[in-house]
Amino acid sequence: MKIKKICHIFLNILFWGFTAGIAALAALVLIYGNDLPDYKKLATYAPPVATRLYASDGSLLIEYAEERRVFIDFADMPQQLVNAFIAAEDQNFWTHPGIDVQGIIRAVGNNAMRMLGYNTSFSGASTITQQVAKNFFLTSERTISRKIKEAILALRLERAFSKQHIMTLYLNQIFLGARAYGVGSAALMYFNKPVSELTLAECAFLASLPKAPNDRKRAVERRNYVLRRMVEEGFITQSDADIASAEELNINSGFTAQMEQDFQYFSEDVRRQLLGTLGREVLYNQGLYIKTTIVPELQRAAAAALNKELDKYNEGRTDKLQGAIIAMNPHTGRILAMTGGRSFAESSFNRATQAYRQIGSTIKPFVYLAALERGFTPQTMILDAPIVGWREDDTLWKPENYDKKFLGDVPLRLSLETSRNVPTVRLVEQIGTENAIEVAQRFGVYPSDMKNMNLSMALGSGETTLEKLVLGYSAFVNGGRAIKPKLVDYIEDRYGNVIGGAPSDIVEWSPELLPPEMAVESEPLSDAQSLYQMVSILQGAVERGTGKQARVSGHTIAGKTGTTNDVKDVWFIGFSKDLIAGVYLGYDTPKSLGKGAGSHMAARVFADFMRVALAESKNQPFAVPDGMKFMRVNRRSGAAASADPDGVIILEAFKPGQSPNPAPKKSASEYTPVVGGIF
Secondary structure: OHHHHHHHHHHHHHHHHHHHHHHHHHHHHHHHOOOOOOHHHHHHOOOOEOEEEEOOOOOEEEEEOOOEOOOOOHHHOOHHHHHHHHHHHOOOOOOOOOOOHHHHHHHHHHHHHHHOOOOOOOOOOOOHHHHHHHHHHOOOOOOHHHHHHHHHHHHHHHHHOOHHHHHHHHHHHOEOOOOEEOHHHHHHHHHOOOHHHOOHHHHHHHHHHHHOOOOOOOHHHHHHHHHHHHHHOOOOOHHHHHHHHHOOOOOOOOHHHHOOHHHHHHHHHHHHHHHHHHOHHHHHHEOOEEEEOOOHHHHHHHHHHHHHHHHHHHOOOOOOOEEEEEEEOOOOOEEEEEEOOOOOOOOOOOOOOOOOEEOHHHHHHHHHHHHHHOOOOOOOEEEEOOEEOEEEOOEEEOOOOOOOOOOEEEEHHHHHHOOOHHHHHHHHHHHOHHHHHHHHHHOOOOOOOOOOOOHHHHOOOOEEOHHHHHHHHHHHHOOOOOOOOEOEEEEEOOOOOEEEEOHHHOOOOOOOOOOOOOOOOOOOOOOHHHHHHHHHHHHHHHHHOOOHHHOOOOOOOEEEEEEOHHHOEEEEEEEOOOOEEEEEEEOOOOOOOOOOOOHHHHHHHHHHHHHHHOOOOOOOOOOOOOOOEEEEEEOOOOEEOOOOOOOOEEEEEEOOOOOOEOOOOOOOOOOOOEEOOOO
């Protein structure tokens, strides 16, 4: 009877204890469960995902994100990566209902032993499901109420979603250090590879991070702990663990640090452009795929060519010369290379797109084109003789050539090829200052609303950017079409939908292709025959004029040098049939580059770049428009070679109705000095 009575009492205690527990649990749910967040929205989980910028060849350049994250679906998670997190964080994940009673008992026991002085570590009892509840809906405060809410949410999550979905939420949301959220981003951050390529050792390392995301000192120790736990859970063999433990952890210092310095000016220009069109929220959190126009091998060649010249000049100097180079396809405007200075780390100011500088003699092709449009031929004679007593406004000015010499009557071609100043002044006098400047405005080099139409502007005292100059020169070779710079080919959202540009419109350029048909939005900037004559003259400037340093063996190159007063800024803009590049060198606070400096420095940068860019290309002559006729002439007199055979003979391009000059009656070097000017 006594035993029976004891059993009855024990059963009553169990019954009322269980009833009290149920009542307490119900009370807790009633108290804490009514105002919990709506967990059902996790059914369509779409976390903030990093936007990623890619080069034209598909290689990754950089990512933009407030939280670096790459979403990975459960089906794409390596099994060993999932197992590593289960072993490290929640060994009963696949069987518990959201909270782990065994884990709670184990944690209570370990913590009690620790408090009694035994060598055991404090441990928590939060399951992966509870961590999902906390990470998505709750704070990290250490309070009883938060733990109760966390448990209630975990139970509800388990009833609403599959284990696979909960694991997907967890592995994509958890913070793993270095601004990396989720395993996809962490794999790239730490190992520069997708999760599908992670080794067992790397999986274990990532699984060790939730406890101390930013502690690198104990990385190997923590990784090996996870490997031991994986052995204990039967996920791997001891042999597997031994091999993985011996593997060296080659941890990257971060994605941004890994991105090459060479690409940062370009990437920053893309960021600024898209920030203005898309807005910060979309750019930084919507996981866009941005395919850019940059060609990595050309970008590296451009940066190397620029820095080679800058390093040579800057050696031993306190003030450092700066510079920029930009290359693009002149038919499409796709920017293939861009470097805006010596070092983005030193200065993010992009001297290719943001620096407005006087352009010197690079303005001359536009001035001379104005003459060609008005019926001048490349062999029209212009007087190269002193101009004395010329006054513009209140300034008395005596134009001079760089060599301090005068050649008398010279052909227009020879004047531009050798960049002579005095004949250019006389040419502007003949065609009119406003007409000369108007061409530079029409081609986008000078602003269309420019008010100051004086002679100095027509001779290059106006300011513009390297990018605008390159775009203006592009029209010489692309049939006179105004183009816009293009940094991005297309943009896809996180689901693969194109939201900007169109991949189907992109055709990779090759020497065998003809220029694409341009959408006719406006009339050509100039007629094709005048443009070809200008291209031919600029080709001569490289072959036998001031641009000799820009020659590239085996390739047809055209271009023009430019130097401002006192050699404060030096330029070279040049092109082949399908590639154009511009180079600028100068101090950020303008001052003379000193004796021996000049536009030949910029031309050298151009040549170094183009030698790499054209190394695998066949030579392509410039396209000749219909109606042109070619005749052999004397370069110095402009007369037909048969009438004046002595000296350098060249092949000249004439429009219909144009012809060589008459045979000279006296030496071309004779001239009559002219006093004053009609300005």
